[in-house]
Amino acid sequence: xxxxxxxxxxxxxxxxxxxxxxxxxxxxxxxxxxxxxxxxxxxxxxxxxxxxxxxxxxxxxxxxxxxxxxxxxxxxxxxxxxxxxxxxxxxxxxxxxxxxxxxxxxxxxxxxxxxxxxxxxxxxxxxxxxxxxxxxxxxxxxxxxxxxxxxxxxxxxxxxxxxxxxxxxxxxxxxxxxxxxxxxxxxxxxxxxxxxxxxxxxxxxxxxxxxxxxxxxxxxxxxxxxxxxxxxxxxxxxxxxxxxxxxxxxxxxxxxxxxxxxxxxxxxxxxxxxxxxxxxxxxxxxxxxxxxxxxxxxxxxxxxxxxxxxxxxxxxxxxxxxxxxxxxxxxxxxxxxxxxxxxxxxxxxxxxxxxxxxxxxxxxxxxxxxxxxxxxxxxxxxxxxxxxxxxxxxxxxxxxxxxxxxxxxxxxxxxxxxxxxxxxxxxxxxxxxxxxxxxxxxxxxxxxxxxxxxxxxxxxxxxxxxxxxxxxxxxxxxxxxxxxxxxxxxxxxxxxxxxxxxxxxxxxxxxxxxxxxxxxxxxxxxxxxxxxxxxxxxxxxxxxxxxxxxxxxxxxxxxxxxxxxxxxxxxxxxxxxxxxxxxxxxxx
DNA sequence: CGAATTTGACCCGCGC
DNA sequence: GCGCGGGTCAAATTCG
Numbered sequence: 074x075x076x077x078x079x080x081x082x083x084x085x086x087x088x089x090x091x092x093x094x095x096x097x098x099x100x101x102x103x104x105x106x107x108x109x110x111x112x113x114x115x116x117x118x119x120x121x122x123x124x125x126x127x128x129x130x131x132x133x134x135x136x137x138x139x140x141x142x143x144x145x146x147x148x149x150x151x152x153x154x155x156x157x158x159x160x161x162x163x164x165x166x167x168x169x170x171x172x173x174x175x176x177x178x179x180x181x182x183x184x185x186x187x188x189x190x191x192x193x194x195x196x197x198x199x200x201x202x203x204x205x206x207x208x209x210x211x212x213x214x215x216x217x218x219x220x221x222x223x224x225x226x227x228x229x230x231x232x233x234x235x236x237x238x239x240x241x242x243x244x245x246x247x248x249x250x251x252x253x254x255x256x257x258x259x260x261x262x263x264x265x266x267x268x269x270x271x272x273x274x275x276x277x278x279x280x281x282x283x284x285x286x287x288x289x290x291x292x293x294x295x296x297x298x299x300x301x302x303x304x305x306x307x308x309x310x311x312x313x314x315x316x317x318x319x320x321x322x323x324x325x326x327x328x329x330x331x332x333x334x335x336x337x338x339x340x341x342x343x344x345x346x347x348x349x350x351x352x353x354x355x356x357x358x359x360x361x362x363x364x365x366x367x368x369x370x371x372x373x374x375x376x377x378x379x380x381x382x383x384x385x386x387x388x389x390x391x392x393x394x395x396x397x398x399x400x401x402x403x404x405x406x407x408x409x410x411x412x413x414x415x416x417x418x419x420x421x422x423x424x425x426x427x428x429x430x431x432x433x434x435x436x437x438x439x440x441x442x443x444x445x446x447x448x449x450x451x452x453x454x455x456x457x458x459x460x461x462x463x464x465x466x467x468x469x470x471x472x473x474x475x476x477x478x479x480x481x482x483x484x485x486x487x488x489x490x491x492x493x494x495x496x497x498x499x500x501x502x503x504x505x506x507x508x509x510x511x512x513x514x515x516x517x518x519x520x521x522x523x524x525x526x527x528x529x530x531x532x533x534x535x536x537x538x539x540x541x542x543x544x545x546x547x548x549x550x551x552x553x554x555x556x557x558x559x560x561x562x563x564x565x566x567x568x569x570x571x572x573x574x575x576x577x578x579x580x581x582x583x584x585x586x587x588x589x590x591x592x593x594x595x596x597x598x599x600x601x602x603x604x605x606x607x608x609x610x611x612x613x614x615x616x617x618x619x620x621x622x623x624x625x626x627x628x629x630x631x632x633x634x635x636x637x638x639x640x641x642x643x644x645x646x647x648x649x650x651x652x653x654x655x656x657x658x659x660x661x
Numbered sequence: 662c663g664a665a666t667t668t669g670a671c672c673c674g675c676g677c
Numbered sequence: 678g679c680g681c682g683g684g685t686c687a688a689a690t691t692c693g
Contacts (some may be wrong), residue, residue, distance in 0.1 A: 414666060416685060429684070441684095667690065676681085 362524040365457040367447070409467050410434055410443065423448040436466030457523065 412430035420427045425446035432440040440460040447453035 127680095413664095415687095417667070418683070418685095420680060427683090443684095663693095665690100665692075669686105669689095670688100671684105671686075673684085674682095677679090 178410040362460045363457050365455055365523050367453055367455050367527045369526060410440070410462070420445065425451060432460075434462070434466070438463050467559060 413431045413433040414428055415424050415431050416429040418429070423445060425448065427443055427445040430444065432438040432442075432444045438460075440462050441454075441457065442459070443457045445455050447455055
């Protein structure tokens with residue numbers, strides 16, 4: 074208790090903030106650090122109160138532990154002592170010191186020991202005050218860090234918009250690189266081809282250009298479909314699902330002809346502004362949108378969580394979602410819903426069976442998910458969510474629902490407003506995760522528009538951070554898809570893999586154990602050439618995993634993230650020290 | 662014994 | 678029209 078005045082105050086907080094929380098634990102230390110900080114500051118304000126109320130001094134100094142009833146009478150004793158003792162030491166915090174010298178001290182202590190005790194208490198009080206000051210200063214530092222991070226995110230987003238504008242001005246030639254399948258080729262001739270345009274509604278600057286190219290009806294449609302907050306979108310889809318439930322349980326039939334089928338040019342024509350969709354169609358389409366999460370089932374949870382954190386920040390920023398980060402984390406550990414398996418099939422081109430699950434938290438909930446191991450790398454599980462829950466969700470599930478709905482709504486708002494949204498899916502992907510086009514992609518070739526959040530590999534080390542260009546986000550460096558090919562995790566990640574104890578992803582349980590294919594050997598790891606955000610994240614994860622002293626590691630993680638994202642020449646001493654700390658931690 | 666899972670059959674859309 | 682593949686159903690089976 075005396076030592077380790079770190080970020081999270083004391084042992085009580087470290088105990089209450091396990092590294093990998095269970096579902097009922099609402100706080101995740103690393104990702105919830107804003108909350109943590111606020112708590113810290115709050116505690117900062119309450120420190121005096123705490124010091125004044127807790128009786129750990131009496132426990133420590135008293136030769137014999139006070140009987141249980143002493144706690145009840147303590148306040149009286151304190152007052153009595155202050156009033157009666159002629160000596161002394163008016164520290165103002167003395168309430169507790171008086172405790173030991175009460176009438177009961179006559180039981181075991183003499184007068185001389187009483188004086189010594191008081192002296193010792195005074196000394197301890199002074200130490201405590203010093204520690205309090207230290208804590209306050211640390212809290213200040215943390216607050217500064219937090220504001221720093223917030224500022225960085227804002228700057229990053231601004232930079233994203235700027236870069237996208239530049240990208241649009243240059244050409245649309247690189248736009249199709251991220252798209253899977255051939256739809257892009259078809260689309261080139263459908264809605265005007267590769268017309269440079271601003272991405273959807275990412276910011277005010279983008280709307281004008283969009284409006285220039287779409288009809289009024291389409292903009293109305295887009296407004297209807299994309300402007301509502303998540304909850305509205307969910308509500309709309311929920312209504313649609315309810316209507317569907319009235320007709321059929323599965324909702325397959327209710328969907329009008331267009332949306333449940335492929336995205337052929339004809340279908341795209343139907344989506345055209347000239348054929349504005351009605352509300353029900355939009356809702357049904359929303360429900361048909363899918364969000365696919367690729368995660369390495371044995372990947373260290375910390376790494377996945379941190380990547381999720383980054384994903385979450387960008388998705389939430391773009392969708393105004395208010396989901397708590399910690400909730401999102403919990404959901405990846407266990408996505409918060411109850412699922413019932415209703416089928417399993419062998420899919421073409423993949424030796425691993427695909428399992429079908431249905432949400433059973435409410436009768437008639439239309440949400441489904443599919444779980445399948447990746448054919449290339451069977452350690453990777455692909456979980457695809459479809460639909461919107463028609464019932465209240467626990468926080469953890471709410472996080473996933475909110476985030477996936479945000480991604481899906483962005484996707485669909487683009488596809489519904491005009492065909493160009495499909496034409497430039499990589500823009501959408503970039504917007505969802507601007508730091509790495511290889512981590513969030515959109516597949517328009519699938520029967521349903523699908524956002525894929527890939528948590529299985531690091532982005533290109535050169536992508537996020539360049540020397541001398543701290544905010545350079547290389548949107549122009551769209552990379553071809555290489556899912557499952559193993560994009561050279563860093564050595565620290567390798568160490569993390571080797572010592573990973575956290576392979577208990579809920580995802581890994583989705584496919585029955587009897588169906589689990591033998592795990593493919595891990596791709597060889599290569600050292601990265603330059604530090605990237607993902608490297609830093611992995612290093613932080615390594616540190617967290619390796620070292621129980623979480624507060625110090627948390628500071629290292631925060632600092633390193635700040636350092637890699639900001640990397641300015643502001644002589645942030647925390648930067649260097651934190652990196653060193655990480656290295657030493659990861660080296661252990 | 663009830664709930665959950667398995668698994669073969671069936672339905673549907675799409676391409677040829 | 679037929680075959681293929683994805684998705685779902687529901688009886689059989691397993692599990693707790």
